[in-house]
Amino acid sequence: MGKLIDEQGKRTDGRGPYDLRPYKLEVGMLKNADGSAYIEMGKNKIVAAVYGPKEVHPRHLVLPDRMLVKCRYHMSPFSVEERKTPAPSRREIEISKVIREALEASILVDEFPRTALDVFVEVLESDGGSRGASITAASLALANAGIPMKDMVAACAVGKVDGQLVLDLNDVEDKEGEVDMPVAYMPNLDEITLLQMDGKLTVEEFKAALNLALKGCIQLYEAQKKALYDHYFNSPKE
Amino acid sequence: MSISRKNFVVERLRKEKLMELLAKGQRLDGRGLRDYRPLSISTQMVSKAEGSAQVYLGNTAVIAGVKTSLDRPYRDTPDRGNLIVNAEFLPLASPYIELGPPNENAIELARVVDRGIRESGMVDMSKLVVKAGETVYSIFVDINVLNIDGNLLDASSYAAVAALVTAKLPEYVLSDGGTPARTGNTIQLPITTIPVSITAAKIGEYALYDPTEEEEAVMDTRLTMAFTEDGICALQKGGSGGWSPAEVMKLVEESFEKAKEIREQIRRGLGLGGQGETDQGTGS
Numbered sequence: 001m002g003k004l005i006d007e008q009g010k011r012t013d014g015r016g017p018y019d020l021r022p023y024k025l026e027v028g029m030l031k032n033a034d035g036s037a038y039i040e041m042g043k044n045k046i047v048a049a050v051y052g053p054k055e056v057h058p059r060h061l062v063l064p065d066r067m068l069v070k071c072r073y074h075m076s077p078f079s080v081e082e083r084k085t086p087a088p089s090r091r092e093i094e095i096s097k098v099i100r101e102a103l104e105a106s107i108l109v110d111e112f113p114r115t116a117l118d119v120f121v122e123v124l125e126s127d128g129g130s131r132g133a134s135i136t137a138a139s140l141a142l143a144n145a146g147i148p149m150k151d152m153v154a155a156c157a158v159g160k161v162d163g164q165l166v167l168d169l170n171d172v173e174d175k176e177g178e179v180d181m182p183v184a185y186m187p188n189l190d191e192i193t194l195l196q197m198d199g200k201l202t203v204e205e206f207k208a209a210l211n212l213a214l215k216g217c218i219q220l221y222e223a224q225k226k227a228l229y230d231h232y233f234n235s236p237k238e
Numbered sequence: 239m240s241i242s243r244k245n246f247v248v249e250r251l252r253k254e255k256l257m258e259l260l261a262k263g264q265r266l267d268g269r270g271l272r273d274y275r276p277l278s279i280s281t282q283m284v285s286k287a288e289g290s291a292q293v294y295l296g297n298t299a300v301i302a303g304v305k306t307s308l309d310r311p312y313r314d315t316p317d318r319g320n321l322i323v324n325a326e327f328l329p330l331a332s333p334y335i336e337l338g339p340p341n342e343n344a345i346e347l348a349r350v351v352d353r354g355i356r357e358s359g360m361v362d363m364s365k366l367v368v369k370a371g372e373t374v375y376s377i378f379v380d381i382n383v384l385n386i387d388g389n390l391l392d393a394s395s396y397a398a399v400a401a402l403v404t405a406k407l408p409e410y411v412l413s414d415g416g417t418p419a420r421t422g423n424t425i426q427l428p429i430t431t432i433p434v435s436i437t438a439a440k441i442g443e444y445a446l447y448d449p450t451e452e453e454e455a456v457m458d459t460r461l462t463m464a465f466t467e468d469g470i471c472a473l474q475k476g477g478s479g480g481w482s483p484a485e486v487m488k489l490v491e492e493s494f495e496k497a498k499e500i501r502e503q504i505r506r507g508l509g510l511g512g513q514g515e516t517d518q519g520t521g522s
Contacts, residue, residue, distance in 0.1 A: 063244070097342045098474075101478045104242065105480045185483075192483060195474075196473055198473075199471065202469035203490055210486065
């Protein structure tokens with residue numbers, strides 16, 4: 001056995017290989033936003049807010065046949081061990097793009113020509129798998145904003161540590177593991193809307209890893225539905 | 239901020255014709271769904287670069303250059319050299335390029351090419367160390383896009399790989415005083431494998447390899463996969479649509495085989511022999 005999985009098959013945080021980290025989802029805590037959601041996933045603490053549909057600025061960006069979706073994924077300077085400069089890094093620019101594409105697949109963009117929709121994701125504390133948690137929260141914020149969607153998007157990562165496939169990598173596993181593969185999935189439509197991977201897998205291992213990730217996404221999808229239900233039917237009236 | 243892709247009007251008008259062809263297993267340029275365009279690779283055309291390669295994939299043209307310098311290693315990898323990949327869409331590459339710092343597409347391009355090379359272990363970075371913890375080689379790969387006609391990801395990856403394989407860098411050793419000194423010799427990079435990038439676009443229910451600009455304009459989504467001889471080493475889905483899990487699994491399986499074909503083409507283009515002769519000495 002390696003250093004990331006012990007003799008009992010337990011991971012550094014005590015989980016079994018196919019367990020998600022403890023998570024918490026909340027809806028609608030930002031009053032100015034049209035929709036908002038908060039997720040804790042392990043040590044990840046992420047807020048997502050949605051503004052729109054609204055007018056497009058600058059106007060030359062208008063799409064005559066559909067909605068323009070904008071997305072910003074940003075990590076707070078204090079969200080990581082060593083202070084991160086607030087300016088967007090290349091990593092954040094790429095992640096903003098893949099998150100936008102993962103969410104856009106679920107939105108009925110053709111219903112809102114000539115409008116814009118802003119999706120803001122702020123990582124307050126970062127752990128492994130922050131892009132997956134961001135997508136899970138942002139999709140929930142879209143639902144909270146009442147944006148018409150084909151399905152919700154839930155996301156998590158799979159990886160390989162000490163030669164074994166594991167679900168939902170934490171920080172150490174992400175940094176020291178052999179493979180990291182984030183996946184976003186719309187369970188009702190059976191569509192993958194984000195898929196990235198780095199590290200080496202055989203074709204057979206890849207298939208097993210993808211199946212494991214989809215199981216994680218389905219669990220989070222149920223949690224998203226519960227968070228929405230709790231928000232609209234069980235929360236105390238203000 | 240990342241924003242939605244613009245729609246191309248003419249390409250969308252031609253989509254109907256494209257869909258008719260796809261149903262018959264054909265494409266607008268006469269290819270089958272699983273065919274790549276002709277690939278041509280020329281190397282070492284820039285004498286002041288340590289390595290250079292120009293790749294044509296149909297009408298898509300990119301040139302990659304390799305430069306090196308001695309630097310401190312990154313703190314989390316004190317005993318490894320540094321690899322830095324950057325990409326630029328030159329304004330001469332298309333009528334639609336706007337000048338400015340690299341946008342999200344250029345950044346994604348560089349990072350996906352980087353991932354394919356890095357994760358494959360193509361260059362044994364542990365051999366690019368002059369003094370552990372203090373002085374290592376930094377290998378800079380700069381990709382210039384010269385003409386855009388779709389599938390920049392694969393073309394750029396092939397160019398970067400070709401430039402790295404053929405690069406010759408100045409050799410440094412530690413002098414008696416413990417400072418790095420040039421020997422006057424050149425060394426080749428320690429190459430262990432040739433990673434191959436394979437990109438498929440999904441249009442309707444069809445998956446087609448090596449999409450042209452016109453096909454990319456109407457695609458629902460895209461998947462870029464990088465393969466070593468043994469399996470898959472990097473993935474990037476792009477575009478605002480989705481793939482079903484069954485489609486992804488079938489595609490990865492088929493693309494692993496396609497990658498072997500393309501790897502042979504790259505090896506031939508680089509004048510390398512058959513399988514198993516990839517290893518090149520470091521000279522260090």
